[in-house]
Amino acid sequence: MSADIPLPHAPPLEGWALARLAAALIAVDPGLGGALVTARAGPVREAFLDTVRALINEDAPWRRIPAGISDEALLGGMDLAATLKTGRPVMREGLLGEIRGGAGVLAMAERAGPGLAARLAMALDGPDAPVILALDESADPDEGAPRALAERLALHINLSQVALGDLDAAGEGVDRETAAMARMHLPHVLSGEAARALTETAAALGIDSLRPPLMALRAARAAAALEGLDEVTDAQTVLAARLVLAPRATQLPRAEGDENDAPPDDPANDRETRNEDPPASDDETPSPDALTEITLEAARAAIPADLLARLEAGVPNARSRAAGKAGAAKRGGLRGRPAGSRRGDPGEGRRLDVLATLRAAAPWGRMRRKGWKRLAPGPAVEVRREDFRIKHFKEKAETLTLFVVDASGSLALNRLADAKGAVEMMLAQSYVRRDQVALIAFRGRGAETLLPPTRSLTRAKRCLAALPGGGGTPLAAAIEAAEALAHGAARQGRTVTLVFLTDGAANVTRDGHGGREAAMAEASEAARRLRAAGHGAIIVDVSKRGAETARVIAQDMAARYVRLPAGDCGALAQLARKAAA
Amino acid sequence: MTPVFPFPAIVGQEEMKQALLIACVEPRVGGVLVFGDRGTAKSTAVRALAGLLPPIETYEHCPYNSAPGSAPVNGDGRSRGNVVSKPAPVVDLPLGVTEDRVVGALDIEKALRKGEKAFEPGLLARANRGFLYIDEVNLLEDHIVDLLLDVAATGENVVERDGLSVRHPAKFVLVGSGNPEEGELRPQLLDRFGLSVEVETPRDIEMRIEVVRRRDAFERDPHGFCAQWASEVDALRTRIAEAQGRIGALETPEAVLRRASEICLALGADGLRGELTLIRAARAAAALNAADEISLEHLRAVAPAALRHRLRRDPLDEAGSSARIERGLAEAFAA
Structure with a gap:
């Protein structure tokens, strides 16, 4: 077993060996919450799940959680069939209750909404928390598992580079007995100086x-328990940083020497407080600053390649942004995904939820039957108006993509042609997407x-x-x-994305006069007002x-700024679609 | 049962802690909204209140936590038992909760077994005279939030449904927390919370390390950790109880009232609710500090939390509401 955790100077674990060790850590300390596994469906991912399952308590429940699960199934409710049969209320436990103390596998985690994420987060924070293994199959860096959930799953593992052959090559991993022993030993493991190193x-x-950092510390303690140690050492600290911290990086650590002034507020002050404090605690133990350096270096080396590329390019981590602007979910709709049912009368498109009504x-x-004066037996269930439940649906709001095209000057014809091309391409697919x-x-x-908001390709072609x-x-x-147009569309419940094609060189004011400076000032003001309206742009x-x-x-509007030379309407359509999705 | 993380052991987050303590002392301040980043001890602080609130006197079997001497709830024929001391409730309202669970509904068991109509009290009843906590309040269904705010404002839950007619006291402090990234709260809801605090993750590295160390110590040995902090928790509990006793007798000097109005005017905070909250919160702060009367200092300390969410939105002003509050306060107090 000790072969699995290398010394700090040994080559770091990678790929499958690292993933397998992560599985063992989950088994040792379920308080880690579980893992966010980035991988396509396939044998490697199954092997990982099997590894976790083989290591955790064998009686523990193990369930799959569909990303579109309803609250009813998740949180439980009355079991209608059993209730009618037995004549007393029979409650059915929801999935969250069933996996208490066990594990839940959330497939297609990137499809899970913030609502499901919050409910799972609640379960993770509560007593008898389950282990959640969220399977993230997102291909696009803009997608990803909901953050409230990802935040609570300590270990972020990427299996996309692991080949099937690696599984056999890796040899034996931790066995169940070792994991069980480590679990017993865990409460006795001290954290040592790892807290400082991991926080820094x-x-x-x-x-x-x-x-x-807190979960990294837990992971480090679990790893130490697996080794049979009584205190976390450098090796486990480094390992925890690689498994827990590196995948969450939002910036690259500064180069040696100026690593302290990350928050640029008051670097001098920062440095002082740091230099004064450590001596109090690092007399006999290895210098925590040295440990921080080793840990940081290891974490840096373990930042996933795609994330590293983005960080180096200075692009903020896509996953750290709020989830997409569009698709703002609309509740209470008459179509879409089911979102439970509420009391109300059917009609006008509202559909009766038969099951909920019967429930x-x-x-x-029995009480109602008492009132029956007839001799003939009444129906098993008597439904009255107050029992009516109508279905509620959650649907993605329709989106409106509004192109605003600069038709001034010499480039005008090209730009217009691009915009027209993009409009036509988007409309060609909009029937499915309900875009306007x-x-x-x-x-x-x-x-x-x-072209006023439309979904009609023919109409667009004629107008343009x-x-x-x-x-x-x-x-x-x-x-x-x-x-004004966006405002109207938003009031009709559409999510609006604005795409401006321009060089931004305003030179005509609102009242139609020339003058570059006045025109720019007016444009800036208008842009800020548009920003306050909160549409994507x-x-x-x-x-x-x-x-x-x-x-x-773009800055005034808080809009995304993209350079796109004229002549590529396909790229433009794609860009607009991405902004809206 | 695992104990809750001790309130005094929470590092930093002074404004949030103060707002929650104020709500303990003066429930009429009207709820606390805590908005901020993930991992900033929002839920920890609220749940820690359970260990902090002075116990309440109520009937042993009363599901509504009625005060001794109060009339029994109509429509509920159960016997209430003797007066006992119970811990003040801190009730968690889970997301996805149904309206029935919140307001109470027909007792299905009784209806099925005996064919009897009886009311089964919901979470609102359980939270009476305590706290009702909603994590991720911005994800809660709108109709449930509306309902909660209504009941919180009137202090009474009226149930007219399923052929039942029940009204029972439901005086609780509503605490909502959330992460603005998950979605904003509707403005109508915002200003119905009395206090609003914004929490940020601490920037100071030593402070961050202390947070991690304490939490780690708690997770390793919850009981031992709580024992270490027991005396501080006791002291704080006593302070709250004393403040609760003292608050009724506190005078509000004319100068404080005047300044409160000036601040609200200067900041353009809508409505009188802001002034009222400001004074109530300042009074609670004074009571917590064992002061004889409310001073301008108390007013200034609570003003950001009482007014932050009541500012009119100004699309051309880039500064966040906290910065604008500070600016307005600096002006008001310089005068």
Whole structure:
């Protein structure tokens, strides 16, 4: 077993060996919450699940949690069939109750909504917490498991690089007896200096929440217990940083020498407090700062390649952003995914939830039958109006993608052609996605809605047939027109994404006068007002070299800034679709 | 049962702790909203209240925690038993909870077995004279939140359904917490919470290490850790109980009232609810500090929490509401 945890100077564990060790840690300390496993469905992922299952308590329940599970199934409720049969209320435990003290496998975790994540998080925080193994199959870095859940699962494992052959090559792992012994030993393991090293490492990696360092410490203790140690040593600290902290990095640690001024507020002050404090605690033990350095280095080396590339490019970790803007779920709808049922009368498109209605009526059966004066026996269940339950659905709000195209100057024709192409491409697929598209063009003295929100490809084609270009750039007027249109659509429950194709060089004010400075100021103000409205927005800079003005407007609007040279309507359509999804 | 993390052992987060203590002393302050990052001890602090609240006197079998001497709840014929001392309730309201569970519903067991109509009290009854906590309040169904705020404001739960007609006291402090990333709270709901605090993860590295160390110590040996903090918890509990006794007698000087109005005007906080909350919170703060009267200091200390969520939104102002509060307060107190 000790072969599994290398000394700090030995080559670090990778791939399957690391994943298998993570499985053992979960078995030793279920308080780690579980694992977020990034992998496609396949034998490697199954092997990992089997490994966990083989190591945890064999009587423990093991269930799969569908990402679209209803509250009823998750939290439990009355079992109608049994209730009617026995004549007394029979409650059925929900899935969360069933997996108490056991494990739940959440397949397609990237499809789970914040609601499910919050309910699972609640179970993880509560007594007899289950182990959750969230399987993340997302292909796109913009997707990913909900953060409230990912945060609580200590170990983040990526199996996508593990080949089937690696499984056999890895040899024997930890067996169940060893894991069970380690579990017994765990309460006696001391943390030593690992707390400092892991907290400092987490801070250097830009991890704000305090849960990760805490869970890293738990992981380190579990690893020490597995080794039969009484105190966490450097090797387990390093291991924990690799398993728990590295995948959560949001920034690269600064190079040697200036690693302390990560929060740029007051570096001098920071350094002072740090240099004064440590001597109090590191007299006899190996210097915690040295341990931090080793730990940080190991964590840095273990940052997943794709994340590393993003961090190096200075792109904020996509998963650290709030989940997509669109798809704002609308409740109480008449279609979509089921979202439970509520009391109410059917009709006007509301559908009766027969099962829930019977369930509501069932307990009254006997009492109501008492009132029956007839000799003939009444029905088993008597349904009255107050029992009616109607189905509620959650549906993704329709989206409106609003193109606002700069038709001024020489590039005008190209830009318009791009926008038209993108509109047509999006509409071609919008039937499935229930998207609407609209187009506003601006040139000369004002902005004009060329294509009101529509889903009709034919109509769009007719509207867009001809449009002249050239003239000044009335950007403020265009932003205002866009805002008005977006506002109307939002009131109808649509989620709006605005795509501006412009170089941002405003030179016509709202009242139609020239003047670059006044026009820019007005455009900035309009952009800020649009920001307050909270729609998603992209500024596509179509100038040849990238224009500072477009960047400024994007900042005012809190919009994403993208440079896209003219002539690629396919890329534009894709961009717009991504922004809305 | 695993004990809860001791309240005084929570490192930092002074504003949140103060707001919760104020709500313990003066429940009429109208609920506390805690918004902030993940892993900032939001839930820990609220759950820790359970170990902190002075016990309440009530009837042994009363599901509504009725005060001694109060009239029995109509529509509930059960015998209440003798007056005993019970721990003040801190009730967790889980997401996905049904309306029936919250307000109470027909007792199905009795209906089936005996064909009898009886009321089965819900979570609102259990939370009477204590705290009702909703984690991830921004994910709770809107109709449930509306219902909770209504009951919290009136202090009474009226159930007219299933042929039942029951009204029972439901005076509780509503505490909601959430992460703004998961979705905003509707503005109408926002200002119905009395106090609102924003929590941030601590930036100071030594503080962060202390947080991790204490939590680690607690997880390894919960009982031992709580024993270590027992005397501090006792002291704080006594302080709350004394403040509860003292608050009724506290005077509100004219100058404080005037300044409260000035602050609200200067900050453009809507409605009178802000002023009322401000004074109530300041009074509770004074009581907690064993002061003889409310001072301007108390007012200033509670103003951010009492007013932060009542500012009108100004799309052209980039500063967050906390920064604007500080600016407004600095102006009001410089005068």
